[in-house]
Amino acid sequence: MSKRIGLLQRIQSSLSARISLWTVLFAALVFSAALLVLGVRSRRAVREEAYKTASQVLDNTVYRVNDILESVELVADNMEWLIYKNLDNPDAMLEISHNVVQGNSFLNGCSISFEPYFYPQKGRYFSAYSNNNGRYVYTIQEGEEDYQYFYLNWYMLPKLLLQPVWTEPYSDQEIADEGKMSLEMTVSYCKPLIGNDGNFIGVLSLDVSLKWFSDMISDVKPYKDSYAFLIGRGGSYLVHPDPDKLFYETLFTPALVGEAPPEQIQLGKDMLDWKEGMYQFKEKGKAASYVFFKPLMHTGWSIAIVCPVYSIFGGFNRLRNVMLLNILIGLLLQFLVLYKVISKLLRPLKHLAGHAETIASGNFEVTLSPMDRTDEIGVLNRSFRYMQSSLITYIDELTQSTAKRERIEGELQIARDIQMGMVPRVFPAFPERRDIDMYADMFPAKEVGGDLYDYFIQDEKLYFCIGDVSGKGVPASLFMAVARNLFRVVAGQGMTPEEVARQINDTISRDNQQMMFITLFIGLIDLRSGSFHFCNCGHNPPIVLSRSGAAPHFLDCHPNVPVGVAQGFVFQGQCLENFRDTPLLMYTDGLTEAEDADHQLLGEDRVMEALSATPYTNAANTVLLLLDTVHAHVKDAEQSDDLTLLCINTL
Amino acid sequence: MIDTVMHRVSAVFLSILLLSAIPLNGQKKRAATPFVFTPQWTAQAQFAGYYVAQEKGFYEEAGIVVVIEHPNSTRTALDRIRKNQSQATTLPVAQAMEVMDSGIPLVNILQTSMNSGLMLVSRRGKDPLQQRGATASCFRAGFSQLAICMAQEKQLDYNWIEAANMLNLFVAGAIDVALCMSYNEYYQLLQTGLIDLPSEGVVCRLSQEGYNIQEDGVYMTRDAFRKDSERALKFAAASRRGWEYAAEHPDEALEIVMRYVRKHHIATNPVLQRLMLQEILRLMENEDGVRSYTLEPEMVNRCSQLLLEARIIRNPHPIESFRP
Numbered sequence A: 001m002s003k004r005i006g007l008l009q010r011i012q013s014s015l016s017a018r019i020s021l022w023t024v025l026f027a028a029l030v031f032s033a034a035l036l037v038l039g040v041r042s043r044r045a046v047r048e049e050a051y052k053t054a055s056q057v058l059d060n061t062v063y064r065v066n067d068i069l070e071s072v073e074l075v076a077d078n079m080e081w082l083i084y085k086n087l088d089n090p091d092a093m094l095e096i097s098h099n100v101v102q103g104n105s106f107l108n109g110c111s112i113s114f115e116p117y118f119y120p121q122k123g124r125y126f127s128a129y130s131n132n133n134g135r136y137v138y139t140i141q142e143g144e145e146d147y148q149y150f151y152l153n154w155y156m157l158p159k160l161l162l163q164p165v166w167t168e169p170y171s172d173q174e175i176a177d178e179g180k181m182s183l184e185m186t187v188s189y190c191k192p193l194i195g196n197d198g199n200f201i202g203v204l205s206l207d208v209s210l211k212w213f214s215d216m217i218s219d220v221k222p223y224k225d226s227y228a229f230l231i232g233r234g235g236s237y238l239v240h241p242d243p244d245k246l247f248y249e250t251l252f253t254p255a256l257v258g259e260a261p262p263e264q265i266q267l268g269k270d271m272l273d274w275k276e277g278m279y280q281f282k283e284k285g286k287a288a289s290y291v292f293f294k295p296l297m298h299t300g301w302s303i304a305i306v307c308p309v310y311s312i313f314g315g316f317n318r319l320r321n322v323m324l325l326n327i328l329i330g331l332l333l334q335f336l337v338l339y340k341v342i343s344k345l346l347r348p349l350k351h352l353a354g355h356a357e358t359i360a361s362g363n364f365e366v367t368l369s370p371m372d373r374t375d376e377i378g379v380l381n382r383s384f385r386y387m388q389s390s391l392i393t394y395i396d397e398l399t400q401s402t403a404k405r406e407r408i409e410g411e412l413q414i415a416r417d418i419q420m421g422m423v424p425r426v427f428p429a430f431p432e433r434r435d436i437d438m439y440a441d442m443f444p445a446k447e448v449g450g451d452l453y454d455y456f457i458q459d460e461k462l463y464f465c466i467g468d469v470s471g472k473g474v475p476a477s478l479f480m481a482v483a484r485n486l487f488r489v490v491a492g493q494g495m496t497p498e499e500v501a502r503q504i505n506d507t508i509s510r511d512n513q514q515m516m517f518i519t520l521f522i523g524l525i526d527l528r529s530g531s532f533h534f535c536n537c538g539h540n541p542p543i544v545l546s547r548s549g550a551a552p553h554f555l556d557c558h559p560n561v562p563v564g565v566a567q568g569f570v571f572q573g574q575c576l577e578n579f580r581d582t583p584l585l586m587y588t589d590g591l592t593e594a595e596d597a598d599h600q601l602l603g604e605d606r607v608m609e610a611l612s613a614t615p616y617t618n619a620a621n622t623v624l625l626l627l628d629t630v631h632a633h634v635k636d637a638e639q640s641d642d643l644t645l646l647c648i649n650t651l
Numbered sequence B: 001m002i003d004t005v006m007h008r009v010s011a012v013f014l015s016i017l018l019l020s021a022i023p024l025n026g027q028k029k030r031a032a033t034p035f036v037f038t039p040q041w042t043a044q045a046q047f048a049g050y051y052v053a054q055e056k057g058f059y060e061e062a063g064i065v066v067v068i069e070h071p072n073s074t075r076t077a078l079d080r081i082r083k084n085q086s087q088a089t090t091l092p093v094a095q096a097m098e099v100m101d102s103g104i105p106l107v108n109i110l111q112t113s114m115n116s117g118l119m120l121v122s123r124r125g126k127d128p129l130q131q132r133g134a135t136a137s138c139f140r141a142g143f144s145q146l147a148i149c150m151a152q153e154k155q156l157d158y159n160w161i162e163a164a165n166m167l168n169l170f171v172a173g174a175i176d177v178a179l180c181m182s183y184n185e186y187y188q189l190l191q192t193g194l195i196d197l198p199s200e201g202v203v204c205r206l207s208q209e210g211y212n213i214q215e216d217g218v219y220m221t222r223d224a225f226r227k228d229s230e231r232a233l234k235f236a237a238a239s240r241r242g243w244e245y246a247a248e249h250p251d252e253a254l255e256i257v258m259r260y261v262r263k264h265h266i267a268t269n270p271v272l273q274r275l276m277l278q279e280i281l282r283l284m285e286n287e288d289g290v291r292s293y294t295l296e297p298e299m300v301n302r303c304s305q306l307l308l309e310a311r312i313i314r315n316p317h318p319i320e321s322f323r324p
Helices: A002-013 A015-085 A090-103 A153-161 A211-218 A262-272 A314-360 A376-422 A473-491 A497-510 A603-613 A619-634 B002-017 B027-032 B045-055 B077-082 B093-101 B145-153 B167-172 B185-191 B222-227 B229-248 B250-263 B270-283 B297-309
Strands: A109-114 A126-132 A137-141 A185-194 A200-209 A227-231 A237-239 A277-281 A289-296 A301-308 A436-443 A451-458 A461-469 A518-526 A532-537 A574-576 A584-587 A643-650 B035-038 B066-068 B088-091 B106-111 B118-122 B135-139 B159-163 B177-181 B203-205 B217-221
Touching: A002 A015, A015 A090, A015 A185, A015 A200, A015 A211, A015 A289, A015 A301, A015 A314, A090 A109, A090 A126, A090 A137, A109 A185, A153 A185, A153 A200, A153 B159, A153 B167, A200 A211, A211 A227, A211 A237, A227 A262, A262 A277, A262 A289, A262 A301, A314 A376, A376 A473, A436 A451, A436 A619, A451 A473, A451 A643, A461 A473, A461 A584, A461 A643, A473 A497, A473 A518, A497 A518, A497 A532, A518 A584, A518 A643, A584 A619, A603 A619, A619 A643, B035 B077, B035 B229, B045 B066, B045 B229, B045 B250, B045 B270, B077 B088, B088 B093, B093 B106, B093 B145, B093 B217, B093 B297, B106 B222, B106 B229, B118 B145, B118 B185, B135 B145, B145 B297, B167 B177, B167 B185, B177 B185, B185 B270, B217 B222, B217 B229, B222 B229, B229 B250, B229 B270, B250 B270
Parallel strands: B035 B066, B035 B088, B135 B159, B135 B177
Antiparallel strands: A109 A126, A109 A200, A126 A137, A185 A200, A227 A237, A227 A301, A277 A289, A289 A301, A436 A643, A451 A461, A461 A518, A518 A532, A532 A574, A584 A643, B088 B217, B106 B217, B118 B177, B118 B203
């Protein structure tokens, strides 16, 4: 089993073997079809030839047998007048029968037998019988008490039928002790003798040895192992090579116990009906045979020749076997030659496969020799070599670009660190002051971002800002750095938020060729008085929280315009007194516009819901709460925008 | 050849019917001689029980030495009995009755047949009972009495032809109806292929027409039986045992029959003998399926009455006249 699987796998894994096998199989199919057609036609021709041969042999045999039969009938016809002429002289009958046997060597015997008391002077029996025992002819009157010939077939048949008749073979022995069957059989041609008054008066019987016919028929052997047989009118075998069948069996004997094929029964019926023809059938325990048959019209018998199929088709089968063997050897050679040739033609493919594996393992330096073939294999070789050179170039370029990208990524990481270092990230921001609760965090969407926040205390005033530069990435981060520095410088001069906004706006707008802008919310809380001064430059309004559980709300502020948009714009500031213990949450749009995987925004409503659901405790918790809200919404989606949160509460 | 044999058998056979039994020899000499049994015909399965009893040693076990000698053309079964060359033979009841009517008292020591195997077979594809005036063959050797009675009673007006062997006459178309034994000639006719099975349309079984009279039984002359009754009864009992064994072991019985057939060169074949044995065993069973080995008074009386009416016998022969 494993060997078979191994062979199968070998065939499947070898293109040469598969192509060779399919080619040979197709050739085998073509040969088989051709052989089949040839075989069918040849067999038909052989069968027809056999039929012709058998018919000729049968015709010849029938002719020879009929010749004897007709000779006997002729003798009867020629001597009949003598009987009638001497009808009144019974002793003349003895002489007539003697002369007939004496004069015709093919006759065994002759009897001229009469009805009981036909010759009153001779008594009840008178049968003039002459017999040729091989040495001499003797003549007797054989009718007697122990031999009442009236009841025998040869006498009764012509008497009952009133016409000449050939008897079935019977033993011509004087006495057949205990019914012993002798093979020395006789057939008789019996003619009824009719008196002047038209009444039946006796029988003329001429006897012939069956041996005449049996020798003739036994010699009929048109094919090896073929044989002939003769059946009588009752189907019994009169001549047959098997002595067990001879006179003991008929063609129908096996049918009595259901052991005869239907063809055999039909053959028997056709032979009894004096038909001529051919059957093929197989007797139990014997080889299949063709039987050709023809009747002997004189006697009602029928001759058949049995030819085993294997002997009729022996020559044909031998030729067929030789052809089959030749074709098999040819197909095998074809397979081997094809396999070798195809293997040789496909060998470069193996080399290509080896080179491909080497290249795939990283060795691009291996060289593939050029090929002067112009067929598909040659094309493949050239394509492969082109592919190899292209691959080498591509890999080089890829290596360079990867190195470049890695360098940029490294620089960006440094830029990120610098940017993150520009905003205060240590909390509590003012550990020495218990009146300021502040927390902030910033998450750029890329390595660096455009968000910013900052705060510082100067003269008991807490300056702070939060902003969002238009765009993202490196340009926004640079802009953010500029804005943050401007805020530090300008606010450090003790200006109001709207003045700070104006200064920054004018500075940025002056050389703003990139048309970048920044939204800013600038606040100033007087830690002594508790007043809150602010200017909103196009930024999202901050959310005012409450410790007491009141609903959060947006800080009502004048929008102004983003910084950098319009030089000389006059920003409008706002002031709220007594802002102590009023937590203020500032954010960039990275909060409300945080997108999940389906690009659904978090939205202001959900931000407000989250803030309403959780009472304010401190700035850090509020920022962390919102970060959790953002993470719950965004889940695994990529961050879409920079996010910055800044929460301040002064006491 | 069969013609010759049968003719001679029947010729001698009939002549012997007219002869009376010869006085038997002394008791001592008898005891020393074997018990010779001569079946009425040549070796065939019709006598399977006797061959089996011989071959299986049943006769020997019964303390008798039996020799089975078949009749031949010069010495028929009754001829052997007459000359004290044979002690027993087989006969159908009607035949035995005809012999007794001729003045030879017979004793039935064993009755094997319980049914008639006589049948008429027509050649023309018609019911034999519909063929009035047809040429019909009967057995040259006898056994035809009841068929003749039936033909008379049914006014068939057959032209009866005595034939030693009707087979070839039938085949040649010389006769229209053949009287057959269901176990012998009937199968020979089937073997000719001239009759297709099933053969109901061309066959008339006498047993189904009110002529079911027992056939084969073993008979001895009354004198012979009187002087050798002990051996006769032993022979009958052992023969019965042989038949029972044959019924239980038909294949083995057939082998034994074929040995006898081959030994005597009989023109037959195993197929015919197998069918004959089956039919003979079937005929041995009464309507209850029992092999009783006895004469049935009703059948004997009916046979006697039929033969008297047909004037085949002159005196009635009741069952008592057959009894030992």
